[in-house]
Amino acid sequence: MAVHVSTDAQGRRRIRFTRRTFNTHFHPRNREEDARFETAGPFQFQRYHRGIGIGNLGEPVRTAERALWWYQMVKRYADECGFPRFEFYVAPVINDETTPEDIYELADLPFVRGIKTLPWGGTTGAHAGGISNFFADRFRACLQAAQDINRSGTRFNWYVHAEWPDQRIPPVLREPMFVPTLGHYGESLPDLPISVEHVSKREMIAFVRAGKGRFGGGLTSHHIRVTTHMADGDDFLKCMPYPGNPSDAEAVLEAMLSGEPWWYLGTDDAPHLKHGHKLRQDGKPPASGVFSGPCELEEIVATFARHDRLEHLEDFVCINGARQNDLPDAVDGTVEFVEEPYEVPDEIATRDGNAMVPYRRGEMLAFRLAVDAAGRALI
Ligand SMILES: [Zn+2]
Numbered sequence: 001m002a003v004h005v006s007t008d009a010q011g012r013r014r015i016r017f018t019r020r021t022f023n024t025h026f027h028p029r030n031r032e033e034d035a036r037f038e039t040a041g042p043f044q045f046q047r048y049h050r051g052i053g054i055g056n057l058g059e060p061v062r063t064a065e066r067a068l069w070w071y072q073m074v075k076r077y078a079d080e081c082g083f084p085r086f087e088f089y090v091a092p093v094i095n096d097e098t099t100p101e102d103i104y105e106l107a108d109l110p111f112v113r114g115i116k117t118l119p120w121g122g123t124t125g126a127h128a129g130g131i132s133n134f135f136a137d138r139f140r141a142c143l144q145a146a147q148d149i150n151r152s153g154t155r156f157n158w159y160v161h162a163e164w165p166d167q168r169i170p171p172v173l174r175e176p177m178f179v180p181t182l183g184h185y186g187e188s189l190p191d192l193p194i195s196v197e198h199v200s201k202r203e204m205i206a207f208v209r210a211g212k213g214r215f216g217g218g219l220t221s222h223h224i225r226v227t228t229h230m231a232d233g234d235d236f237l238k239c240m241p242y243p244g245n246p247s248d249a250e251a252v253l254e255a256m257l258s259g260e261p262w263w264y265l266g267t268d269d270a271p272h273l274k275h276g277h278k279l280r281q282d283g284k285p286p287a288s289g290v291f292s293g294p295c296e297l298e299e300i301v302a303t304f305a306r307h308d309r310l311e312h313l314e315d316f317v318c319i320n321g322a323r324q325n326d327l328p329d330a331v332d333g334t335v336e337f338v339e340e341p342y343e344v345p346d347e348i349a350t351r352d353g354n355a356m357v358p359y360r361r362g363e364m365l366a367f368r369l370a371v372d373a374a375g376r377a378l379i
Helices: 036-047 064-080 100-107 137-151 176-188 202-210 228-232 246-257 296-306 310-324
Strands: 004-007 013-016 022-026 050-054 087-091 114-119 157-160 194-196 215-219 263-265 336-343 364-369
Touching: 013 296, 022 036, 022 263, 022 310, 036 064, 064 087, 064 100, 087 114, 100 137, 114 137, 137 157, 157 176, 176 194, 176 202, 202 215, 202 246, 215 246, 215 310, 246 296, 263 310, 296 310, 296 336, 296 364
Parallel strands: 022 050, 050 087, 114 157, 157 194, 194 215, 215 263
Antiparallel strands: 004 013, 013 336, 336 364
């Protein structure tokens, strides 16, 4: 269960994944609306064989019809970019109006492995797609439908953005406040797989761990490092769940490196246009989301290497997420990283004259993606 580690002729360490890499949470956006996905997509296709797209578009992906439209859009673009192998999965975002019938329809699509919930009003796209009451009868019926689907043999997750939907509560407290809700559904719906997305606070780390596999936990590359203080001072680090204290970041890092089978990579790569991030004159907050695609897997590889835990790297990036989503463990991966300084660009231009600002802009990382003579990733 380990990456392949070697030293090349120039004496550089090379780390190659032997299994399919899997980003269980990213935001591909709508290509018909703006140029974000056109710019951000290839960073994903070059690094991952598999990805789950979160459907909180301007007009959310909620119905089977729209899920199919989005699936085809992303697959077509992956083809155009030269990555026809890319396996794309859609996480439709349900809301207070969604019915159990909608859930059954979505589950008929082979590329839908679950449904996503967002806290009402709590993050980008949540106004149109959020759940306001996690104990409403209709919502409970939707989760019961999801459990029934599992009982009839199809793996179907509840992907939870686990924050309590109350705008009066300080952002850093919303994730810990959601723990009892997860505890309730974890017990009352024992056959519903629950994936807690982008776990960011030590209370939730402890909760997922105590479940010993009852819950899966997605982890990002930015929650191991960014704190409340850092995000307060930098619009490009603002994301939901809002980064916590240094002790929260340490807990996420420790979980990531632990080798425990319930943690997996879900980077929450969320490309925003530069102007969308500037503090707005109308008093509204800047868009939440970190554009980590250009460096997130580099960060993860460097982190496991620095802490001498490379033996757990494939579990975290390939195996555990595949298990959570019932995908086969495929041993034909080839993504490779070279231990060589890599400077993250300050910004990346989009076709329509705007720009996107990547996570760790202008900083030097220890590993870069290996490419062939033509500049193509070895995927
Ligand atoms: Zn997200």
